[in-house]
Structure formats: C-alpha cells, structure tokens
Amino acid sequence: MGSFVSFVDRLVDKISEKRSILCVGLDPQPQWIPEEIFKEASEQVKDDENAKEITARAILIFNKAIIEAVKDLAVVVKPQIAFYEAYGSSGIWAFEETIKFAKKQGLLIIEDAKRCDGGDTAKFYAQGHLGEIDVFSKSGFVKEKGVDADAMTVIPWTGLAGLDHFIRIVKEKGKGIFVVVKTSFRPNSAIEQIPTAKGTKMWEEAALLIKQWAQRCGGKSGLNNIGVVVGATYPEEASKMREIYPDAFFLVPGYGAQGGGAEGAVAGVREDGLGVIVNSSRGIIFAYERSEKFKDKPENFAESAKKAAEFSRDELNQALEKKANLPW
Amino acid sequence: MGSFVSFVDRLVDKISEKRSILCVGLDPQPQWIPEEIFKEASEQVKDDENAKEITARAILIFNKAIIEAVKDLAVVVKPQIAFYEAYGSSGIWAFEETIKFAKKQGLLIIEDAKRCDGGDTAKFYAQGHLGEIDVFSKSGFVKEKGVDADAMTVIPWTGLAGLDHFIRIVKEKGKGIFVVVKTSFRPNSAIEQIPTAKGTKMWEEAALLIKQWAQRCGGKSGLNNIGVVVGATYPEEASKMREIYPDAFFLVPGYGAQGGGAEGAVAGVREDGLGVIVNSSRGIIFAYERSEKFKDKPENFAESAKKAAEFSRDELNQALEKKANLPW
Numbered sequence: 001m002g003s004f005v006s007f008v009d010r011l012v013d014k015i016s017e018k019r020s021i022l023c024v025g026l027d028p029q030p031q032w033i034p035e036e037i038f039k040e041a042s043e044q045v046k047d048d049e050n051a052k053e054i055t056a057r058a059i060l061i062f063n064k065a066i067i068e069a070v071k072d073l074a075v076v077v078k079p080q081i082a083f084y085e086a087y088g089s090s091g092i093w094a095f096e097e098t099i100k101f102a103k104k105q106g107l108l109i110i111e112d113a114k115r116c117d118g119g120d121t122a123k124f125y126a127q128g129h130l131g132e133i134d135v136f137s138k139s140g141f142v143k144e145k146g147v148d149a150d151a152m153t154v155i156p157w158t159g160l161a162g163l164d165h166f167i168r169i170v171k172e173k174g175k176g177i178f179v180v181v182k183t184s185f186r187p188n189s190a191i192e193q194i195p196t197a198k199g200t201k202m203w204e205e206a207a208l209l210i211k212q213w214a215q216r217c218g219g220k221s222g223l224n225n226i227g228v229v230v231g232a233t234y235p236e237e238a239s240k241m242r243e244i245y246p247d248a249f250f251l252v253p254g255y256g257a258q259g260g261g262a263e264g265a266v267a268g269v270r271e272d273g274l275g276v277i278v279n280s281s282r283g284i285i286f287a288y289e290r291s292e293k294f295k296d297k298p299e300n301f302a303e304s305a306k307k308a309a310e311f312s313r314d315e316l317n318q319a320l321e322k323k324a325n326l327p328w
Numbered sequence: 329m330g331s332f333v334s335f336v337d338r339l340v341d342k343i344s345e346k347r348s349i350l351c352v353g354l355d356p357q358p359q360w361i362p363e364e365i366f367k368e369a370s371e372q373v374k375d376d377e378n379a380k381e382i383t384a385r386a387i388l389i390f391n392k393a394i395i396e397a398v399k400d401l402a403v404v405v406k407p408q409i410a411f412y413e414a415y416g417s418s419g420i421w422a423f424e425e426t427i428k429f430a431k432k433q434g435l436l437i438i439e440d441a442k443r444c445d446g447g448d449t450a451k452f453y454a455q456g457h458l459g460e461i462d463v464f465s466k467s468g469f470v471k472e473k474g475v476d477a478d479a480m481t482v483i484p485w486t487g488l489a490g491l492d493h494f495i496r497i498v499k500e501k502g503k504g505i506f507v508v509v510k511t512s513f514r515p516n517s518a519i520e521q522i523p524t525a526k527g528t529k530m531w532e533e534a535a536l537l538i539k540q541w542a543q544r545c546g547g548k549s550g551l552n553n554i555g556v557v558v559g560a561t562y563p564e565e566a567s568k569m570r571e572i573y574p575d576a577f578f579l580v581p582g583y584g585a586q587g588g589g590a591e592g593a594v595a596g597v598r599e600d601g602l603g604v605i606v607n608s609s610r611g612i613i614f615a616y617e618r619s620e621k622f623k624d625k626p627e628n629f630a631e632s633a634k635k636a637a638e639f640s641r642d643e644l645n646q647a648l649e650k651k652a653n654l655p656w
Contacts, residue, residue: 027448027449029448029452030462030463030464030469031462031469038464041464042464042466048465048466049465051463051464051465051470051472052463052472054463054464054465055463055464058464080445080449082443082445082449082450082452082453082456083449083452085413085420085453085456086452086453086455086456086461086474087456087461087463087474088420088421088424088474088475089417089418089420089421089424090417092413092416092417092420093416093417096416096417112449114443114444114445115410115442116442116444116483116485116508117408117410117442118511118513118517119513119586120355120357121355121408121410121411121440122410124357124410124411124414125410125413125414127414128410128413128414128415133414133415134358134359135358135379135380135382135383135415136358136366136369136370136379136382136383136386137376137377137379137382138370138376141358141359142379144379144380146414146415146416147416155444155483155485156485156519157444157483157484157485157508157511157517157519157520158508158511158513158517158519159513159516159517159518159519159520160517160518161511161513161515161517162517180444180485180486183446183485183486183489185446185447185486185487185489187489188487189446189485189486189487189488189489189490190487190488190537191484191485191486191487191534191537192485192487194524194530194533194534195524195525195526196522196523196524196525197523197524197525197527198523199525202522202530205522206519206522209518209519258447
C-alpha cells in the first residue's frame with residue numbers, strides 16, 4: 001500500500017468520529033422530487049426544450065439539500081449511478097457535481113455502479129471511477145482524475161479478468177471496492193443460489209474467491225479494502241459471510257424501504273462492532289413522501305430526511321450495541 | 329410482442345442484406361487515436377483547460393470517420409461505454425452523438441454496458457438505455473427516449489430481479505439484450521467455471537436459467553431477442569451453449585485482437601447459418617497501428633480500418649460457409 005490512509009481506515013475513522021454506521025443512498029427518482037424543485041431547475045435552463053437538463057438540475061438541487069440535512073448523521077453517501085445516467089450527459093453532470101458537493105461536506109463516497117468487465121475495458125472503468133485517466137490537453141497527454149469516488153461497487157462475474165484492475169487501484173490509490181456477493185432482492189437471485197459441487201451456494205464460492213483475491217489489500221484497522229455487498233434482508237447469510245471472510249467490510253443494502261430491519265442489517269458485524277455500513281435510500285431521502293413516521297409537506301422534505309436519518313442512525317446503533325461492542 | 333419488427337428480426341434482415349456477420353466495436357482508446365485528431369478537437373473547444381472535453385471531441389471525430397469507413401461492411405457497431413464514461417459528462421455526450429451518427433448510417437447499435445442491478449435501479453438502467461424515461465418539461469412530466477440503443481449487454485448476477493426489467497422492454501419496445509454468460513477472457517473467469525452440484529459449470533446453469541426466462545421473447549425469424557455473449561476464444565463452450573439454448577443469438581467477442589480465430593468465432597452457429605454476430609474492436613478501428621496486415625500511416629487510419637473490416641467480413645463468411653449454410 002502507498003503512504004496514504006487507505007479507504008477502509010478512513011471509513012473506520014469516520015464511523016468512530018460520527019458514531020454512526022449509516023450510509024445514505026442518493027437514488028433521486030424524479031417522481032418523488034418536490035415539484036417546486038423542478039420549477040426552480042427549469043428557471044436555470046435557457047433551452048426550455050431540454051427536459052433532461054431540467055431534470056438533472058432538479059436532481060442536483062434536491063441532492064444538495066439532502067446532503068446538507070444528513071451530513072452529520074451519515075458517514076457515507078452512495079449515489080446510485082443508474083438514476084443519473086438515465087438522463088445522459090446532463091445526468092452524469094449532476095452525478096459529478098453531487099459527488100463534489102458531498103466530499104466538501106466531509107462525507108465519504110461509495111459510488112454504486114456495479115461495473116463488470118475484463119481486460120482494457122475493466123481498466124477504463126477502474127481508472128475512470130476510482131483512478132486517473134489519460135486526457136489530451138494543449139500540452140499533450142496528461143493524467144486527470146475521473147469520478148474519484150472513495151470506493152465503488154463491482155460485480156464479480158468476470159472474475160479476476162475484471163477485478164484485478166480494480167484491486168490494482170485499491171492498492172495504488174487507497175481506494176475501496178465492494179463486490180456484490182449476496183444481494184438484498186426478494187426472491188433471491190437464482191444465479192447466486194445455484195448449488196455447487198461442494199454443497200454450498202454460488203455466492204459462498206464467490207466470497208471465498210474474493211477473499212483470496214483480496215490478499216495484501218488490508219488496512220491498518222485490520223479490515224480489508226476489498227469489501228462485499230450483503231443484503232440486510234438475509235441476516236443468516238450475513239453471519240455465514242462473516243465466517244467465510246472475517247476481515248471484510250460489508251456494505252448492507254435493503255435496510256428500511258426494502259424491508260430489512262436494523263437487527264438483520266447488522267447481523268454480519270464483528271465482535272469489535274466494526275465491519276458493517278448500512279444503506280438506506282428512499283426511506284431517508286424521500287421520507288416526507290415514503291415514510292409512515294416522517295411524512296410531511298413537500299417543502300419540508302429536507303427536514304423530514306434529517307429526522308429519518310437521525311432515527312436510522314440511532315436504531316442501527318441500538319441494534320449494534322445488542323450484538324457487539326460499540327466501535328467508539 | 330408489439331406491432332414493430334423485433335430486434336433479432338432486424339438483425340437477421342441486416343445480415344442477409346449486407347452479407348455480413350461483422351460487428352465493429354467502438355472502443356476508442358485515446359493512446360491510439362491519431363494526434364492530428366486531438367489537434368482538430370482542441371480547436372473546437374473554447375475552454376483550453378477542459379482536457380476531458382477535448383478528448384471526448386477527438387473520440388467523436390475518430391468514431392465518425394470509422395463509422396463512415398465500415399458502414400457497408402458491418403451490420404452492427406458496439407460502442408463500449410467504459411471508454412466514454414471515463415471522461416464523465418463530456419464522454420457520455422460523445423457516446424450519445426456516436427450512436428446518433430451510427431444509426432443515421434443504417435447500422436444497428438449494441439450498447440456494451442454490461443449493467444447489472446435489481447429493483448428500481450434495474451428499471452432505470454433498462455429505461456435509460458433501451459426505453460423511455462420520465463423527464464420534467466415546461467408542461468410537466470413527459471416521456472423521452474434515453475440512449476435508445478437497439479440492444480445492450482447485461483450481466484446475470486442479480487437474476488430475474490435485474491433481468492425482468494430488461495425483458496419487459498424487450499417485449500414492449502422491440503429491443504434486444506445479450507446476457508454475458510461465457511466471456512472471452514483468458515484465463516477463464518473463475519466465477520463462470522465454478523463446478524455445480526449437477527456436474528456442470530456455473531455458466532451452463534446460468535444459460536439454462538436465461539433460456540427459461542427468455543420465453544415469449546422470440547422473433548419471427550425463430551431466434552430469440554434475449555441473446556447471450558459467448559467468447560470466440562472458447563469454441564467448445566460455444567457448441568455446448570448452442571445445445572443448451574438453441575434459438576439464442578450469440579454476440580461473440582474475442583475475435584481478432586484477443587486471439588480468437590474466425591472458425592472459433594462461428595463455432596456456435598446454427599445449421600441455417602444464423603445465430604452469431606462476431607465483434608472485432610481494436611483489430612479494425614486501430615488497424616493502422618495494431619494490425620500486422622493493415623499497418624499504415626496515422627492519416628490513413630480510416631482507410632486501414634476499412635480494409636481490416638473487409639478482410640474480417642470475408643474471413644468470417646468463409647468460416648461460416650465451412651460450418652453451415654449461408655443465411656443469404
């Protein structure tokens with residue numbers, strides 16, 4: 001590893017500092033963004049016809065308000081790129097600006113992109129999202145940062161042909177990846193569940209391989225910069241994952257709106273209280289509209305998100321305390 | 329299916345019309361784009377400092393010349409989005425413009441994005457790349473097309489939680505998907521090769537599931553709009569794949585620069601000569617620099633690409649003729 005503080009160690013520090021294991025998912029579905037924000041956005045756009053740009057600007061206005069509201073309660077924000085790239089270049093602009101803004105607020109960024117390829121393609125994904133890319137300037141080729149997230153999610157299907165490019169950047173640049181091993185969707189992914197010759201399920205064999213590939217990617221905290229995604233909706237699998245890969249950090253989706261409870265979400269935590277970061281998206285950012293507890297008028301969306309984030313942080317900490325030592 | 333001509337039927341028609349099964353991969357790595365093109369691009373950019381925009385404009389200039397050169401020889405172009413999204417919003421702009429231009433030249437577009445997710449995220453991917461998205465205009469929410477590729481590649485890891493959103497759009501909009509089942513990378517992906525309880529490899533079980541999920545997605549040509557990716561570097565696996573999933577269209581990467589020969593590339597073809605489309609990227613678009621046979625001066629890059637495309641088309645047709653009836 002280089003002379004930097006590696007991703008997983010920065011994550012551990014933030015968790016202790018903020019006393020929170022909450023990650024807020026920035027999944028800005030337009031149908032739930034308050035209409036006033038769209039009106040504000042359309043005033044910013046000269047070309048009335050460019051509905052993608054209006055939508056992208058509305059997303060950015062919305063995200064900034066959410067980030068301001070949750071910045072002291074969450075340690076990480078996780079923008080899901082699907083909700084931005086749907087609007088083409090305008091959407092990606094909003095994605096880039098969201099990340100810049102969240103970084104300035106002291107939040108770590110896990111980019112949820114679930115990329116998967118091999119060879120030079122995987123290299124471009126890894127460099128473009130976590131590292132540096134070659135660009136042509138007036139003085140010839142130079143290196144520039146791409147998205148520059150702190151960590152990103154990846155899919156293991158292509159094996160080391162894909163992952164080795166990400167692992168290299170993890171080692172060289174102090175970044176992290178979370179490999180999607182056990183998703184939160186119900187029913188289970190039929191692919192992850194295919195029975196193997198060893199009597200296990202596919203995802204368990206994938207976890208074993210990833211652990212093996214993650215050698216020499218450990219941080220000083222004793223946790224590994226190659227983490228895994230394990231859904232909150234499958235707590236038994238989370239415990240099994242912890243046995244398979246003891247020093248992995250788990251990124252846990254599915255808590256909140258997808259139906260996973262706080263206890264299920266922390267099922268994979270280690271005795272020292274480390275090793276899980278729990279994501280909630282809709283349940284927080286659209287709490288004003290989507291939550292029973294924090295329903296409110298559209299103009300109060302940010303306040304409502306703040307209350308939902310506070311509630312989630314506390315609920316997760318209580319579940320953590322029941323299960324393990326608190327890490328702070 | 330709707331009243332449109334479905335993707336796979338349009339593909340079959342194009343193959344017969346052009347007497348070609350060639351797909352040209354638009355993977356524009358800047359290191360091989362002639363320097364003159366970068367100079368032309370930098371003159372177009374007002375802000376001298378914006379190296380990502382210069383690079384993106386160079387990519388578009390390069391792509392347009394390549395598309396002009398190969399448009400009568402290839403049936404499909406396959407832009408690999410990793411080589412565009414590395415440059416953020418500027419890169420995605422070049423990606424969108426490339427696709428618009430290629431469509432105007434009568435080429436079909438297979439977007440190589442290998443997306444993979446579930447739930448609403450998968451829905452946004454499917455709508456954003458193949459369908460329509462909700463955007464806010466002066467008159468409220470309206471529907472607009474996203475990338476609007478003819479087909480795209482996807483990864484099966486999340487199972488039906490991801491694929492069902494794509495399958496819906498295949499049925500509703502006459503689009504296609506190619507599920508990545510057996511990649512071309514060497515060595516093999518360790519994940520695809522995990523031995524299953526049935527004595528098969530993971531990828532075979534994935535293929536069986538996909539065939540099952542692809543019911544009622546068939547075109548009039550007798551081929552299915554849910555195709556699979558099968559690397560040219562593994563011809564035995566291609567034959568096995570044909571047994572498992574007889575009416576699948578195979579998108580075959582790995583021919584040319586990755587070392588797969590023409591005979592290996594068509595190993596999975598059906599007796600009627602249909603069911604494979606073979607991709608070459610670097611070996612064609614950067615033939616002036618990367619090919620033994622068609623090496624040339626940088627200013628002749630497009631001419632060299634044209635010769636390489638002609639050679640590839642003919643070589644593939646000869647291999648096809650040895651193995652099956654010609655489909656025209």
